[in-house]
Amino acid sequence: MATPDALDLTRELALALRLADAARPIAMSHFRRPLAIETKPDHSPVTIADRAIETEMRRLIQSQFPGHAILGEEFGTTRGSGYTWVLDPIDGTKSFISGLPQFGTLIALLQGDLPVLGIIDIPAAGERWLGQHGKPSLFNGAIAKTSACERIEDARIFTTSPDFFDAEGWRRYDALSRRAAFRRFGGDCYIYGLLASGHCDVIVEMGLKPYDYLAMVTVIEGAGGAISDWRGNPLGLNSDGRVVAAATESLWRQALDALA
Numbered sequence: 001m002a003t004p005d006a007l008d009l010t011r012e013l014a015l016a017l018r019l020a021d022a023a024r025p026i027a028m029s030h031f032r033r034p035l036a037i038e039t040k041p042d043h044s045p046v047t048i049a050d051r052a053i054e055t056e057m058r059r060l061i062q063s064q065f066p067g068h069a070i071l072g073e074e075f076g077t078t079r080g081s082g083y084t085w086v087l088d089p090i091d092g093t094k095s096f097i098s099g100l101p102q103f104g105t106l107i108a109l110l111q112g113d114l115p116v117l118g119i120i121d122i123p124a125a126g127e128r129w130l131g132q133h134g135k136p137s138l139f140n141g142a143i144a145k146t147s148a149c150e151r152i153e154d155a156r157i158f159t160t161s162p163d164f165f166d167a168e169g170w171r172r173y174d175a176l177s178r179r180a181a182f183r184r185f186g187g188d189c190y191i192y193g194l195l196a197s198g199h200c201d202v203i204v205e206m207g208l209k210p211y212d213y214l215a216m217v218t219v220i221e222g223a224g225g226a227i228s229d230w231r232g233n234p235l236g237l238n239s240d241g242r243v244v245a246a247a248t249e250s251l252w253r254q255a256l257d258a259l260a
């Protein structure tokens with residue numbers, strides 16, 4: 001198989017964009033409208049919109065790349081080889097059903113365990129971040145760039161919710177975030193796009209699944225930032241769900257030291 005730097009992902013990129021384009025109108029047709037909400041075994045909510053989007057994305061992938069594997073939040077794993085599409089049809093379902101516009105659709109493509117494409121699409125805002133291994137990240141077609149923040153004390157630090165941390169994880173995050181210039185809560189996948197565009201500086205999260213974080217990898221790295229697990233290891237399908245992302249390598253290393 002070709003090395004990542006030598007990959008021609010023209011067809012895969014076109015499909016990834018098509019997936020995001022297909023998800024938007026489905027999401028918006030249900031947003032801020034009466035919805036039946038079900039509770040999954042892990043106690044997270046799911047709606048018809050989540051399932052309809054993933055169903056359509058799977059159909060499109062299987063029609064063009066029937067040999068590729070698929071991992072989706074709602075319908076699990078479809079086996080394949082070489083490449084894996086990782087899909088979160090609505091990241092931030094609680095935001096979605098609450099009428100908050102920060103929810104998004106996440107699409108990642110992995111070669112083996114390495115993320116080579118990623119999309120963060122925010123339907124309600126009409127905003128999209130695109131990352132591709134070895135290339136600059138884009139925000140609505142223009143180059144995205146992280147901030148130049150180098151110190152925790154100057155940083156804007158985000159996490160989605162304290163509810164996702166265990167007691168020890170919260171203790172570490174709380175100590176780190178209280179050193180920062182300020183901290184904010186909420187935002188789901190949107191905060192990773194904001195980091196890629198220079199509007200926040202550090203994100204620390206816990207309890208994530210592969211479809212929650214793999215789309216972020218190429219977006220953050222292609223914008224000049226760093227992203228890993230709390231030990232500094234690259235994120236992959238089998239990571240432990242603890243994620244730290246930062247605008248600069250120096251800031252990322254300071255965050256890792258504080259979380260150790």
